Amino acid sequence: MTSQLEDIKLEALSISEGIRDSPVCIIVLGMAGSGKTTFTRSLIQHAQEKFNPYVVNLDPACREVPYAAHVDIRDTVNYREVMKQYQLGPNGGIVTALNMFTTKMAQFAELVRRAGERGHKWCIIDTPGQIEVFTWSASGNIITEGLATLFPTIVVYVMDVVRSACPTTFMSNMLYACSILYKTRLPFLVALNKIDLQDCSFIKDWMTDFEVYQEALEEEQSFVSNLTRTMSLTLDTFYENLTTCGVSAKTGVGFAELLQKVLECVSEYEKNYKPVYEKMRKERLAQQAAPQPAANVEESGVSVPLGLGLQDPPANTGSGIFLMAPGLVPIAAEDNETEEMELDPKEPMEDQNFQSFVQSHLDAQKTKRDRLAQQDRDNS
Ligand SMILES: Nc1nc2c(ncn2[C@@H]2O[C@H](COP(=O)(O)OP(=O)(O)OP(=O)(O)O)[C@@H](O)[C@H]2O)c(=O)[nH]1
Numbered sequence: 001m002t003s004q005l006e007d008i009k010l011e012a013l014s015i016s017e018g019i020r021d022s023p024v025c026i027i028v029l030g031m032a033g034s035g036k037t038t039f040t041r042s043l044i045q046h047a048q049e050k051f052n053p054y055v056v057n058l059d060p061a062c063r064e065v066p067y068a069a070h071v072d073i074r075d076t077v078n079y080r081e082v083m084k085q086y087q088l089g090p091n092g093g094i095v096t097a098l099n100m101f102t103t104k105m106a107q108f109a110e111l112v113r114r115a116g117e118r119g120h121k122w123c124i125i126d127t128p129g130q131i132e133v134f135t136w137s138a139s140g141n142i143i144t145e146g147l148a149t150l151f152p153t154i155v156v157y158v159m160d161v162v163r164s165a166c167p168t169t170f171m172s173n174m175l176y177a178c179s180i181l182y183k184t185r186l187p188f189l190v191a192l193n194k195i196d197l198q199d200c201s202f203i204k205d206w207m208t209d210f211e212v213y214q215e216a217l218e219e220e221q222s223f224v225s226n227l228t229r230t231m232s233l234t235l236d237t238f239y240e241n242l243t244t245c246g247v248s249a250k251t252g253v254g255f256a257e258l259l260q261k262v263l264e265c266v267s268e269y270e271k272n273y274k275p276v277y278e279k280m281r282k283e284r285l286a287q288q289a290a291p292q293p294a295a296n297v298e299e300s301g302v303s304v305p306l307g308l309g310l311q312d313p314p315a316n317t318g319s320g321i322f323l324m325a326p327g328l329v330p331i332a333a334e335d336n337e338t339e340e341m342e343l344d345p346k347e348p349m350e351d352q353n354f355q356s357f358v359q360s361h362l363d364a365q366k367t368k369r370d371r372l373a374q375q376d377r378d379n380s
Pocket residue numbers: 030031032033034035036037038039059128129130193194195196197247248249250251
């Protein structure tokens with residue numbers, strides 16, 4: 001990213017300029033292996049001619065992507081190095097890599113904005129394999145909300161039809177989708193993927209006819225199916241807010257319809273999300289432009305001496321209630337308290353155990369550090 005981009009502040013962009021018409025950001029989410037990457041590739045192909053998509057890969061852990069990405073998180077953060085440096089496992093590494101990328105969110109948003117000016121009508125964003133890394137992390141939140149306050153933004157949730165043939169797995173998938181919908185409040189399109197392997201009409205039936213779903217559940221006699229039955233009763237209203245579309249990311253079947261539904265979701269964004277955000281933005285701008293002075297002297301209150309004017313708190317007399325920061329407790333008061341307290345005979349032993357526990361960890365850490373340093377010396 002160029003040095004010109006360094007000084008950009010996301011909030012300033014978002015508040016002063018408002019939501020632009022393009023590019024439309026399409027965030028592709030879905031459970032591990034649902035086909036997000038294959039779907040992204042197919043979507044790019046089908047949208048190329050009309051929407052000239054700008055493509056972003058936010059999965060730091062993938063080996064290679066089957067499409068040409070304009071922005072690739074792997075160019076900004078080396079996921080393996082992050083794991084090594086911070087001694088993290090694979091998932092911790094992905095979260096940290098995403099957090100690091102998000103520190104450049106304003107610059108990223110600026111790149112997307114410029115892409116819009118160059119004629120990219122869509123921006124397609126492929127997300128990490130582990131869905132919770134994106135949907136339940138601060139960085140995922142910042143990216144989603146940041147984009148949604150600058151550009152029309154929708155979520156496409158890729159769902160594996162084959163794996164969802166089991167009613168309880170279907171329900172888990174739906175609960176996930178539901179939580180994302182209510183968290184982001186963005187237009188939400190469910191791409192029922194892999195229909196080349198299994199027809200998706202059974203899922204549409206389950207979503208529209210509660211009894212058909214109950215019948216499918218009857219065949220499962222587990223505790224989890226009881227839980228699922230209860231959950232399904234509450235998800236009826238959720239289904240009303242969902243648009244679904246059967247596709248095969250592999251063969252391309254269903255993508256013509258999907259493009260149409262994406263456009264419907266964009267209209268929904270314009271109709272529902274944008275006015276709410278614009279109203280909020282105008283209020284914010286008005287607040288910034290005119291900080292309201294107090295109408296008269298009485299309302300303006302009485303000035304309070306700051307810092308140097310403060311007195312030390314009175315000594316603890318043992319009566320009444322008072323608040324005091326630990327550092328301000330007079331030494332004499334602390335001593336008295338210790339004398340008055342009954343001594344627990346187990347305490348010194350526990351204290352000793354804790355100290356030796358801490359020491360053993362420190363020793364283990366030091367041995368590990370020495371061993372790694374030795375290995376580095378041997379390698380070099
Ligand atoms: N038959 C069939 N296979 C598909 C389809 N879409 C994806 N796949 C296969 O599903 C597997 C997972 O696809 P990916 O695109 O890697 O899925 P992903 O969700 O990006 O995977 P992670 O990012 O690793 O979680 C691959 O073997 C794909 O070839 C489809 O529509 N039909």
